[in-house]
Amino acid sequence: MADKTLIEGIREALDEEMARDPRVFVVGTDIGPRGGVFLATQGLFAKYGPKRILDAPLAESSIIGIGIGAAMNGLRPVCEIQFADFIHPAYNQIANEAARMYYRTGGQYPVPMVIRAPYGGGVGGGLYHSQSIEATFAHVPGIKVVVPSTPADAKGLLKSAIRDGNPVLYLEPKKGYRMIKGEIPPGDYTVPIGVARISRAGADLSIFAYGMMHHFALQAATEAAAVGIDAEVVDLRSLSPLDTEAVLASVRKTGKALIVYEDNKFVGYGAELAALIAEEAFESLDAPILRVAGPDAPAAPYSHPLQEYFMVNSKTILAGIRKLAAY
Amino acid sequence: MDTQTPTIANPPAETLAEMYAMLILARKLDERCWILHRQGKIGFHISGMGHEAAQIGIVWAMRRGYDLLHPYYRDLAMVLACGMRPTDVLLGSFGRQGDPSSGGRQMPNHYCYKPGNVFSVSSPVGTQLPQAAGLALAEQLSGGDRVVVTCVGEGSTSEGDFHEAMVWAGVRKLPLVVVVENNEYAISVPMRQQMAIERVSERAGGYGVRGVSVDGLDMLASYRAAREAIDIARAGGGSTLLDAQVVRLTPHSSDDNDATYRSAEEKSALKARDPLPRVRADLIARGALTETQALDIEARALIEVDAAHRAAEAAPYPPNAWALGPVFA
16 A cells, blocks of 8 residues: 555545535635645645635634534534644634533533644744644643544544544644655544554653654654664544543553653643653652653744754654663 | 615514513513622623613514524523523523523523524623624525524624624625624723724624614614614625614623713713613504503513522522533533
8 A cells, every 4th residue: 555645644534524424614724726735625625616615714713713603503614724823813712612612501502623723843934833732722621632643543533523523623743744654544434532552562661742743752762772772652642632541551561751742841731641640650650750842932943953953853852762761 | 874774664563562571571580680689699690781672673583593693691682582581591690400501500691592593602702703604604505594693792893703703794795693782881991992983883894794773772773674684694695784772771790880980970861761661652652552561561571580580599509510511522
């Protein structure tokens, strides 16, 4: 089977779900004839037309608000935020409205909608095309947050998100859109939300990562093996709900936890993981919980050497592995 | 102010009496809520007093229970007209299990009534505007003919969500009527500090949307203006921004003291603008109502509110588990 890219997985999921369910439509900026700035919707406007692929005015809050209303009136919106960095004007509609609607109506009005957003740095995007926003939204009850790191998961998780009866924030590691390649299984399949995956079994320590950082963590684990360190890599895939059992089981097996995320370290997603492990698996730990994360500066700068200095990569992860393995 | 199309007829006399009865029920229930709050029996109330004539006129222009209503917290008369009973409202005020809006989760007057196609009120008013545009967009995409009516105060027309929703409404010619219940105050901030225009309806032109201002103290003028807007929307003619000029007879909410920003003279002048005596006199003059009927309607409303009060106060609180969910469908 020929390898495909991560963004092909996303496009196939959108195409197949739109073909399967006439209620599914996509709304966002530049997604029509342009096919999206990353070409995630390439070809879909020609195939499904302007009633299924809707170019929106440049107004992120309304892209989400429109989605909420359409979802409450029987449709299945997939709302695209062009870059995760642009999601902030829509925070109120996501956190105050979409995520609370089911609770605040005592279950009368579910909001089955997907919010797709390319996130993360390393693409020369500077402060406003590089951000990681997962912690902000994983903190909010009522919305699920998922991040694929392989083409197969990109397709299967997006299908699950579209079929879910709740708001799902689907974060796309844009640096990996074409860099990450892999097989996509044939036929209609889904990857369940809330289930992590051990992508590399190991005995010496556990690495927890997601998205682009999972890709780099696997590279670092391979390099670590060459120097005799057997690292296990867990691809979280779903940040909320988190597969806590998978995390704890891995820590209990290896006794060491390395948490990798490219977002700013302080109050990042990995802080919650560290707290979980400390609370629930303290007696299994043979070393402090270690985090390799982005610096506490606003976001990856544009200038190439500055960006490379800022970003977590396989080398910084490998350094973390060696430090943790030395305990 | 746009002139009203003379072709829109008023409802027949027997309907006018029904409208009046609903208006009185809303007022009596609203008054009871203030009393219950001052007695310390309920934790909060936010009022629609002074807005009722506009609300009743507008809601009667809808196909109630068929068209979609995304209201805000002052729309007591509207949600009653869409099928909520006074007991339903008071169950929310008392925070009891049977509250159909939210099961005691939301603050009082944050209405939701699915059987009447009434969508859930959020405290930050204005968030429902893009959502209402989304309801209307789904209707348009699905080929349905239901019209969406959504209501906000004039304060919310300063929000970005108002602008964004109006952009959609204009560009897509959505079957949407945006009602602004303009009471000239955003809590304490007067209209002249909120906008540099004379009428909220002037905002519509920038979006390619019809803008209409109407005397919201006149129930039948409100009905006709809304009916025209709804008919146009249903026929595919697009959205209307309907500026219903009303009066807020009360403080912003039970927690507000409007004496800090409205003079005694202004407050006493408000009472002269109360729409109820005017509606009653108008309907009597039209032969749609008699003095005796009006008294009978008030008596019946009080009986209904009394019964609702007793039922709601006696109803059980929700179980603790309701604090935790449901979070996900």
